Amino acid sequence: MTGAASSPTISGERALAIAHADAEKAYRDLSIYRIQLALESDGWHIDYQLKDARLKGGGPHYVIDATTGAMASKRYEQ
Amino acid sequence: MLTAPTIAELLTSPVVVQALADAWRDSEPTDPVRRHEEGGWIYMDTASGTLTTRRSALGGQAVLDLTAPPIVVGSVVVGTFHTHPNPTSDGWDPGPSIDDVQSAWLLGVPCLIQSDDGVYTTGPDSRRGGLAGGPGFPP
Numbered sequence: 001m002t003g004a005a006s007s008p009t010i011s012g013e014r015a016l017a018i019a020h021a022d023a024e025k026a027y028r029d030l031s032i033y034r035i036q037l038a039l040e041s042d043g044w045h046i047d048y049q050l051k052d053a054r055l056k057g058g059g060p061h062y063v064i065d066a067t068t069g070a071m072a073s074k075r076y077e078q
Numbered sequence: 079m080l081t082a083p084t085i086a087e088l089l090t091s092p093v094v095v096q097a098l099a100d101a102w103r104d105s106e107p108t109d110p111v112r113r114h115e116e117g118g119w120i121y122m123d124t125a126s127g128t129l130t131t132r133r134s135a136l137g138g139q140a141v142l143d144l145t146a147p148p149i150v151v152g153s154v155v156v157g158t159f160h161t162h163p164n165p166t167s168d169g170w171d172p173g174p175s176i177d178d179v180q181s182a183w184l185l186g187v188p189c190l191i192q193s194d195d196g197v198y199t200t201g202p203d204s205r206r207g208g209l210a211g212g213p214g215f216p217p
Contacts, residue, residue, distance in 0.1 A: 032141055050141065050177045054184055056160050057115065057141030058175025077175035078115070078140040078162045 008044070008066035012037050015044035015064040018071065023048060023060045026076055033059045043072050080127050082156050082205035085188045088129075089197065094120055097131040098159055098192045104136070105163035107194060115142040117160025120190075121153035124209050131159070140164065145185070149213050155187055156205045162193040174200040186216040 016037055023030055032055075033048035043066045048059030058077025065072050088094050101116040115137035121130045130153065134144055137160070144158045164170035172193035174182075182189035182201025191198040206216040 027140060029138060032138070052145075053177065054145045054181050055141055055143055056117065056158070056178055056181055056189070057137070058171070058177050059140070074169075076140075076164065076168075076170045077177070078164045078170055 008039060010044065010064065010066050010069045012039065012044060014069065015066070016046060018064055018069060019044075019046040019060070019062040019074075022062070022071070022074065026060060030059075032057075039066060080122070080124065080209060082154075082208050083122060083129070084204045085157075085190070085199045088120060088157050088188060088190060089199070091129050093129045093131060094157075094159065094190070097133075098161075098190065098197065101133070101159060101161050102163075102192045105161040107161075107163040107165070113163040114139055115161050115163060117142050117144060117158065119144065119147040119155050120157035120159060120187075121150045122156045122209065123153045125152060129156070144181075147214055151213075154205065154209055154211070154213055155215055156209075157188045157190060158182070158185065159190040159192070162191055162198075165194055172196075173198045 034051050036047045038045045044064040046062040061075045063072040105116045106112045118131055118133040142160050147155050162172055166172050172195050179200045186206035189201040211217045
């Protein structure tokens, strides 16, 4: 985890829960992904990347506002 | 002397065009529950230059394993192809994912992707090291 924003209202755990709820709906099986969580100046960045780097495919990528918990952006890779 | 085909040459090959079309159809892109990735490998016969394809086992909704191409005697792998069947209208990114880009460079051959809005490519422009290096992916 990297610290850029100060004193986020939304914890990393809460941000991850928000992202995970959306990711489960879109992708169903999330067991193949490694999850990376980082606090940046624009919010929590939550990235799902394949555990096996040789596979074809993709996962979801989110930015969660660290103050409101709103989903600032999301990208569904495949 | 034969050279490994470039992405542009692969995209104009009727064999490759048909393989992409077949994979797209088999991906069931219009079925929100059953849609899944399909794909395979593109081979070149090192004596004749003929291109052929082989299909992999079907993949998941957003993942496909192309790491173990079957051996085709006298041929080498010169590319991979796969589908992105999830619709752009539902917010899915049609182009290469970060993982697609990474795996294409790791495996060392061009990666062709059929999406609902066209064909995308990533990875090296042609097989790394040319046609040498054995029947699978290049060393």
